[in-house]
Amino acid sequence: MTLKQGELLLDRYRIIEVLGHGGMGSIFRAVDENLGVEVAVKENLFTIEDYARQFRREATILASLRHPNMPRVSDHFSLEDQGQYLIMDYIEGEDLQEKLEHQGPFEEEEVVFIGASICDALAYMHSRDPAVLHRDIKPANVRITPGGEIYLVDFGLAKLMHGDLTTTTGARAMTMGFSPPEQYGAARTDARTDIYSLGATLYTALTGLTPEDSLAQTMDQIELTPVRERNPKVSKRVAEAVEKALQVHPNDRFQLAAEFKNELLKAQSGRFNVNFNLDQVGPTQTKKSSKKRKDKLSSPGVITKEIAKKNGKKKAESPAKKKKPEMPRKRIDRGGCLSLIALLSFILILSLAVFSLLNPILAKNLFNFLF
Ligand SMILES: Nc1ncnc2c1ncn2[C@@H]1O[C@H](COP(=O)(O)OP(=O)(O)O)[C@@H](O)[C@H]1O
Numbered sequence: 001m002t003l004k005q006g007e008l009l010l011d012r013y014r015i016i017e018v019l020g021h022g023g024m025g026s027i028f029r030a031v032d033e034n035l036g037v038e039v040a041v042k043e044n045l046f047t048i049e050d051y052a053r054q055f056r057r058e059a060t061i062l063a064s065l066r067h068p069n070m071p072r073v074s075d076h077f078s079l080e081d082q083g084q085y086l087i088m089d090y091i092e093g094e095d096l097q098e099k100l101e102h103q104g105p106f107e108e109e110e111v112v113f114i115g116a117s118i119c120d121a122l123a124y125m126h127s128r129d130p131a132v133l134h135r136d137i138k139p140a141n142v143r144i145t146p147g148g149e150i151y152l153v154d155f156g157l158a159k160l161m162h163g164d165l166t167t168t169t170g171a172r173a174m175t176m177g178f179s180p181p182e183q184y185g186a187a188r189t190d191a192r193t194d195i196y197s198l199g200a201t202l203y204t205a206l207t208g209l210t211p212e213d214s215l216a217q218t219m220d221q222i223e224l225t226p227v228r229e230r231n232p233k234v235s236k237r238v239a240e241a242v243e244k245a246l247q248v249h250p251n252d253r254f255q256l257a258a259e260f261k262n263e264l265l266k267a268q269s270g271r272f273n274v275n276f277n278l279d280q281v282g283p284t285q286t287k288k289s290s291k292k293r294k295d296k297l298s299s300p301g302v303i304t305k306e307i308a309k310k311n312g313k314k315k316a317e318s319p320a321k322k323k324k325p326e327m328p329r330k331r332i333d334r335g336g337c338l339s340l341i342a343l344l345s346f347i348l349i350l351s352l353a354v355f356s357l358l359n360p361i362l363a364k365n366l367f368n369f370l371f
């Protein structure tokens with residue numbers, strides 16, 4: 001039986017509202033009355049062994065991970081004749097899917113930031129021992145807070161990789177448009193599977209449309225429509241990075257999440273001259289550095305207003321959303337300074353030449369005086 005609004009779960013978690021309905025149960029916003037903080041409660045009502053095992057796996061995998069772009073799990077328990085529950089950080093805001101529905105495609109610099117943040121989470125997961133694969137990256141599983149922080153959620157299909165072996169048999173499932181071909185059959189999934197799904201997620205964020213399904217592409221039925229054909233505003237390099245992640249053959253994709261991140265950031269810095277630290281393969285955003293990051297990127301909450309305006313939507317905005325969007329800071333580079341000095345010298349020489357032509361005697365006296 002599903003939880004009701006106002007219900008107290010385990011004498012501790014007060015249910016506030018339903019956040020969404022998933023495959024195995026709903027997800028709720030609640031208050032942890034012991035600690036006085038908001039939490040998300042994910043329930044599984046299907047207590048038959050397979051589902052229960054899958055849900056336990058999500059809990060234990062998530063509990064072992066600590067990353068600024070992932071919610072932390074604080075509790076996991078089962079209640080007899082009722083269900084299984086997972087308690088984790090509540091991530092306020094909306095998921096990328098909801099935002100896309102409300103406001104249409106995102107600006108390129110936001111997509112790059114989202115991509116870089118998820119790459120950080122993936123680089124961390126993929127470098128665990130055993131490596132953790134998410135296997136269900138899609139817009140509905142990326143949450144964006146009003147402050148612009150990015151979180152990867154829903155580890156229901158996550159899988160542990162033990163060396164070269166195909167692992168703990170997690171549930172196999174796929175989402176049209178977001179799963180690479182190797183996820184459809186019995187083929188081996190690895191870190192590059194997540195890279196493909198992230199590429200498909202960024203493609204959707206840039207264009208508002210899901211990429212053509214990978215299986216149909218492998219069978220030569222259709223081809224991937226280039227990003228810039230769907231949104232010509234996207235820079236060539238960012239489009240190329242996303243399309244590389246979306247290659248049907250794993251060997252043609254980025255092999256590591258850090259490579260994908262660096263390519264996205266380089267493409268972005270080339271276009272907007274944003275001062276990203278390209279040497280940094282660590283987190284794009286940490287809780288401590290989030291203030292610094294906000295200087296570099298306007299918050300998606302803010303952009304909501306911009307895009308809603310563009311789409312002619314008149315939605316009530318919270319006060320936080322009324323701030324003017326800040327563009328990424330531009331760097332005054334050395335090249336710019338040198339060109340300015342050259343231009344000023346040129347103007348000085350030109351004025352001296354004009355002056356000596358107009359007034360040769362004065363110019364001669366000035367020359368004698370100087371030399
Ligand atoms: N920790 C969380 N805080 C807030 N909302 C969340 C959290 N985890 C998931 N959600 C939201 O609930 C929705 C469903 O949760 P999810 O874990 O994806 O369930 P399912 O496995 O049923 O897809 C997600 O799309 C997301 O928007």
Ligand SMILES: [Mg+2]
Nearest residue numbers: 022140141154
């Ligand atoms: Mg989900």
